[in-house]
Amino acid sequence: xxxxxxxxxxxxxxxxxxxxxxxxxxxxxxxxxxxxxxxxxxxxxxxxxxxxxxxxxxxxxxxxx
Amino acid sequence: xxxxxxxxxxxxxxxxxxxxxxxxxxxxxxxxxxxxxxxxxxxxxxxxxxxxxxxxxxxxxxxxxxxxxxxxxxxxxxxxxxxxxxxxxxxxxxxxxxxxxxxxxxxxxxxxxxxxxxxxxxxxxxxxxxxxxxxxxxxxxxxxxxxxxxxxxxxxxxxxxxxxxxxxxxxxxxxxxxxxxxxxxxxxxxxxxxxxxxxxxxxxxxxxxxxxxxxxxxxxxxxxxxxxxxxxxxxxxxxxxxxxxxxxxxxxxxxxxxxxxxxxxxxxxxxxxxxxxxxxxxxxxxxxxxxxxxxxxxxxxxxxxxxxxxxxxxxxxxxxxxxxxxxxxxxxxxxxxxxxxxxxxxxxxxxxxxxxxxxxxxxxxxxxxxxxxxxxxxxxxxxxxxxxxxxxxxxxxxxxxxxxxxxxxxxxxxxxxxxxxxxxxxxxxxxxxxxxxxxxxxxxxxxxxxxxxxxxxxxxxxxxxxxxxxxxxxxxxxxxxxxxxxxxxxxxxxxxxxxxxxxxxxxxxxxxxxxxxxxxxxxxxxxxxxxxxxxxxxxxxxxxxxxxxxxxxxxxxxxxxxxxxxxxxxxxxxxxxxxxxxxxxxxxxxxxxxxxxxxxxxxxxxxxxxxxxxxxxxxxxxxxxxxxxxxxxxxxxxxxxxxxxxxxxxxxxxxxxxxxxxxxxxxxxxxxxxxxxxxxxxxxxxxxxxxxxxxxxxxxxxxxxxxxxxxx
Numbered sequence: 001x002x003x004x005x006x007x008x009x010x011x012x013x014x015x016x017x018x019x020x021x022x023x024x025x026x027x028x029x030x031x032x033x034x035x036x037x038x039x040x041x042x043x044x045x046x047x048x049x050x051x052x053x054x055x056x057x058x059x060x061x062x063x064x065x
Numbered sequence: 066x067x068x069x070x071x072x073x074x075x076x077x078x079x080x081x082x083x084x085x086x087x088x089x090x091x092x093x094x095x096x097x098x099x100x101x102x103x104x105x106x107x108x109x110x111x112x113x114x115x116x117x118x119x120x121x122x123x124x125x126x127x128x129x130x131x132x133x134x135x136x137x138x139x140x141x142x143x144x145x146x147x148x149x150x151x152x153x154x155x156x157x158x159x160x161x162x163x164x165x166x167x168x169x170x171x172x173x174x175x176x177x178x179x180x181x182x183x184x185x186x187x188x189x190x191x192x193x194x195x196x197x198x199x200x201x202x203x204x205x206x207x208x209x210x211x212x213x214x215x216x217x218x219x220x221x222x223x224x225x226x227x228x229x230x231x232x233x234x235x236x237x238x239x240x241x242x243x244x245x246x247x248x249x250x251x252x253x254x255x256x257x258x259x260x261x262x263x264x265x266x267x268x269x270x271x272x273x274x275x276x277x278x279x280x281x282x283x284x285x286x287x288x289x290x291x292x293x294x295x296x297x298x299x300x301x302x303x304x305x306x307x308x309x310x311x312x313x314x315x316x317x318x319x320x321x322x323x324x325x326x327x328x329x330x331x332x333x334x335x336x337x338x339x340x341x342x343x344x345x346x347x348x349x350x351x352x353x354x355x356x357x358x359x360x361x362x363x364x365x366x367x368x369x370x371x372x373x374x375x376x377x378x379x380x381x382x383x384x385x386x387x388x389x390x391x392x393x394x395x396x397x398x399x400x401x402x403x404x405x406x407x408x409x410x411x412x413x414x415x416x417x418x419x420x421x422x423x424x425x426x427x428x429x430x431x432x433x434x435x436x437x438x439x440x441x442x443x444x445x446x447x448x449x450x451x452x453x454x455x456x457x458x459x460x461x462x463x464x465x466x467x468x469x470x471x472x473x474x475x476x477x478x479x480x481x482x483x484x485x486x487x488x489x490x491x492x493x494x495x496x497x498x499x500x501x502x503x504x505x506x507x508x509x510x511x512x513x514x515x516x517x518x519x520x521x522x523x524x525x526x527x528x529x530x531x532x533x534x535x536x537x538x539x540x541x542x543x544x545x546x547x548x549x550x551x552x553x554x555x556x557x558x559x560x561x562x563x564x565x566x567x568x569x570x571x572x573x574x575x576x577x578x579x580x581x582x583x584x585x586x587x588x589x590x591x592x593x594x595x596x597x598x599x600x601x602x603x604x605x606x607x608x609x610x611x612x613x614x615x616x617x618x619x620x621x622x623x624x625x626x627x628x629x630x631x632x633x634x635x636x637x638x639x640x641x642x643x644x645x646x647x648x649x650x651x652x653x654x655x656x657x658x659x660x661x662x663x664x665x666x667x668x669x670x671x672x673x674x675x676x677x678x679x680x681x682x683x684x685x686x687x688x689x690x691x692x693x694x695x696x697x698x699x700x701x702x703x704x705x706x707x708x709x710x711x712x713x714x715x716x717x718x719x720x721x722x723x724x725x726x727x728x729x730x731x732x733x734x735x736x737x738x739x740x741x742x743x744x745x746x747x748x749x750x751x752x753x754x755x756x757x758x759x760x761x762x763x764x765x766x767x768x769x770x771x772x773x774x775x776x777x
Contacts, residue, residue, distance in 0.1 A: 026621050031578050032350050039346060039375070041353030042578065059336055061626055062350060062578075063613040064546070064571025 002054045011052045018045040020056065032059040069238050071206055075100045075218035081191040081211060086313045087149030087643040088112065092125065093192040093216065095207055097293055098139055098199030100218050107193060114761060118148030119176050119603040120660040121194040122165035123667060126174060127766075129198055132670050136169035136285070137292050139200045145184065145250070145298075146194035149644050151606020152185030153312075154305055156322045156639065157329045158608025160185050160390025162266060168284035168563070169260040170457070170512050171540040173668045175284030175563050178603050180389025180398060181266030181277075182248035185606075186211065186300035189309055201294040208239065211302040212246065221296050227450040228253035229416075232267045233276045235297050243303075244276070245269040250298040252287035253452025258502030259510030261457035261542070262287025265449060272385045278419045279389045279398060282454035283566055284541055291452075305391060313645030321638045325611060329394040333615045339397040340387075341379055344423035348374030351427070355697075356547040356573060358432040360486050361463035362536055362684050363693050365547040369436035373426050377438050383417075395610050406443045408493045411450070421445040421455075427545035428459025433466060434486030443493060451500035456566075457512060458499070460542035462492060464513050464535050473526035479505045513537040533689045538681045539564035539673065548685050550700075551577040552729075553588040556736050559681040560592060562664045568609070569596040575627050589739035598633070600657035605640065612636070659760040662744075662752045663767070669751060670770045676750040679737060686729045691718040694725070701725055751776050 002011045004020060017040060021027040031042040034057040040048050050056065082089040090112065094103040107121070115124045122144035129142035143166045153159040162184025168175035187195060190211025197207070204224065208217040225231045232249040240246045249267045256262025264281040281287075312318045333339055337346050348370060351357040355365030371377075382399040389398040401418045421429075421441055429444040430436065448455045462484075468474040469484040476483065482491040482505065498506025508519055513535045520526035536543040541564025548554040554577075557570035572591055575581040582588045602609045613629045620626050633650045641647050648656075668674030687701075688694040694701055695718060705711045705721060709728055713721055741748060745756030751774055757763045771777060 029579055029621055029626060031354075031574060039349045039353075041350055043353055043355075057335055060616040060620060061613070062347075062574045063627075064347075064567055064573065 002050060002052065002056060004056045005058055011050070011054075015050045016046055017048045017050060017056070020050060021045065027058060029061055030058045031062060033057060034059060069221070069234055070223040071219040071221050071238070073217055074220050075102065075216075077102045077216045079104055079191065079214055079216065081214045083311065084189060084309060085311050086645050087310045088117070089188060089191050089193050091192055092121075092194045092196065093209065094196040094198070095216070095218065096199040097197065097201040097205060097295065102216050102218075104192075114659055115663075116148070116604040116656050116660065117193060118146050118151070118606050119163040119165065119600070121146040122163055122176065123174060123660065123664055125194055125196045126165055126167070127663075127667060127670075129196065130167060132672060134167055134671075136167050136172065136289055140198055141167045141289060142196045142198040143286060143289055143293070144194055144196050145187065146606070147184030147188045148604055148606030149310075150639060152188055152305060152310055153318070153322065153639075153643065154307060154390070155326055155392035157325055157393050157395050157611035158390065159393065159606070161602070161606050161608050162187075162281070163603045163606070164264060164281045164286050166284075166286045166289045167671065168286070168541070169288045170285050170514070170542075171564050171673070173539065173563065173671045173673050174664060175286060175541070176603060177264075177281035177283045177286060178568065178608070179264070179266045179281035180268070180279035180608070182268040182390070183250050183266045183298075183300050185305065185390075186248050186302040189302045189305065190300055195298075197293065197295060197298070199293070204294050204296045206235065206296050207298045209298070209300045210239075211300070224296055226254055228265045228452045229276075229278070229450045231297060232265060232278065235299055236267065236269065236276050239299055239301055245271055246301050246303055248300050249276075251296065251452070252290040253450060253500075255448070255451030255453035255500040255510075256287035256291040258507065259285075259453055259499050260288055260512050260515070261285050261454045261461075261510070262291055262452050263448075263454040264290060265452065268389060273383075273402075273417075275417065277389070277398070277400070278449060280449060280454070282456060284563060285454070287452045287454075310643055312643040314642045317638065317642035321635050321642060325632070325635050326392070326394045328617065329611055329615050332618065333395065336615050338375075338379075339395055339610065339614060341382075342375040343378070343382070343397045343399045345375040345378040345421070345426060347423040348426055349376065351546065354574075354578065355550070358427055358463070358545050358547055360434055361432060361467040361534060362543070362547055363467070363690075364696055365549070367431055367436065370431060372436050373430045373438055373441060378421075381438060393608075395608070395615070397610065401442055404442055404446065406446060408443065408490070409447055409497050411446070416446055418442050418446045419449060424545050425455040425459070428456050428463075432459055432463040432545065433492055435489055435492065437489060440489045440493070444496060447493070447496050447500070451496070453496070453499065456544050457542040458496065459545070460536050461509055461513050461516070462495060464516065465509055467534050468520060468526065468531065471530070473520060473531065474524060478524055512540070513542055514540045533683045535682055536684060537565070539678055541565055543685065546571075546573060548573065549687050552732055552736055553582055553591055555681060555686055555733055556588065556592050556740055557595075558685060559679050559733070560737070560740055561596070562661070562668060565681070565685075569599055571595075581627065585735055585739040586743075588736060589743040592740045593743045594628070594654065597654045597657040597661060598628075600661050601636070601653045604656060604660060659762050662756060662760055663762050665746075665752055666757070666767050666770055669774055674751070675774070676737060676741075676748070679750060681733070683726060683730070686733060687725055688722055691722060694718050694722050747776060
């Protein structure tokens, strides 16, 4: 089981950030997430595997400085 | 604290105007040449049109300078205003000052939005805006005392030389018992010796019991300050509450303040964690999206970037409340305590470093090839203490390093300093030289535009190559984002009124990542709305971070998530509650549009402000060199073949660079056309008479400037 934006989600092997976001509504504009406290950006979503018991937070649109 | 040598040369008692609905409706002018002090009412029509903050500053400046005024002319005026909403405790980002002057870098008005308590204290002391002009014959300190209701001018000697020590000394001097009552604006020795001097605005950190600082960095206002021989401006005022602005509707103000503050406090920990890491979260994000400037904006990422971002600074920043205004829940003004520099006058002592923010990390770190948090902290500290803008310092040195690596500048020119990318010690030495006005640092301190002339004239350097890699536009150094893949943000920089600073528009992700604006018209619309709304913060005395760096959880489901409609609505409520002037979200844009166009005409008055001045270096549009092209060959090859239908089979890299350049430069010109049209400007980038009339700024002198430039 993992937690995505404070909601429980079933974990599966080879789960990536990209595959998680594909299952979610309203994640179209997500370009950065925080995975277990570490920032990961969209160019790395498909190659970043999500371990079991992970905590994932979707960050809002990046707005710059 | 040693005895300060301040000799009072002028003292004026005044009846302090009560603040009503966010305004005092009075201005203060101090002429340094004569030491005359003027307190004047602000006309209702000016208030209606220019709102406050940057609007008031520009109006005062417009009336102070002529088209022949240069940055070091006595009549050049430094104006500081907070705006009607500034000084609202508890409202996130509710205590900003906006500073303006004719810039030594650009020759046109520069504006800088800065934290610290000065702007609100100055307003509560009785003045919506202050204007400092003339030139003093000796070092001068100005006191605006809202407790004793006196304006005093002092001649000063034996003051501490650097900005940090001077602000601390003056804070204690003017209110030893309650240092929280004092805010000081200072420059520093670097501001005297370079063209990118900044101003440090102080506030008293009650938790740490020390003076803290934020910087009005851009465009060399500190240099103007030093040229006028002003050592400091001090504002003094007593306790502040939500009632101090005498809002029109206190209950409505409490309601909107509570809502916004609560949302920030609840959501920031789940989003960007700015109360913990400031803006350093942007380092890994920009790096991963190829937007972090590396080696003078040549590249957009680096494998060592993880040692200079939030991953490191979350542990280095000192824990405690870091709001640069009272009760701000964003509280992003972090610092590092007990830092021990290994060079310069503070070598071996322990100091508190205010920062770094993202811009400093990127400009004085990755862009210089320096991936070392300690060196970045030391550069940050000395730039602040010397009074120099970290963005211009970083971007200028990055230019020098690329020139050095291309043998345009050699050891002979640098006094033997190896200024290859990554040269940490020599970067620090260069900064110390800048502050002393000595050696090669004296040349670097003039900024990129002047360096290009000097390097070509004295060193025989190739002007065309320097034009391509020198990251300046209008004479101002770029802030720290790679824009090669975002045409909209190329416009965000190149079409910004004061020069390439991202506070007008930051569209990189909307454009490059999300493709929200596929057409020129879409981009032009964004380059209308965003600069107008961001301008509004500067009119009112606010910080923009609480608008769109922390957003409602359901924001992504709205029609236009980039605009953060819920917060825009709150800002309209905030304005209505304080001023009593009932407005909706669209009214905020109209307010800004008048001031924005006025500033464009102001540029024109100063001899700039047309299409040719919106030029940007090719480095900001695409790969200048074959090396740069090859670093992203797949991307560029794909664009040439699939997007532009070119056959590249027989092209070598140089030919591909040239082909891509032709396309991108043409696109930038088309973008200009679209933006000018959307803004109601001529194809030469000048507001039309129709636009000026629609916005109600068709003053005779404005129309005269247009007429002189062929627009009538």
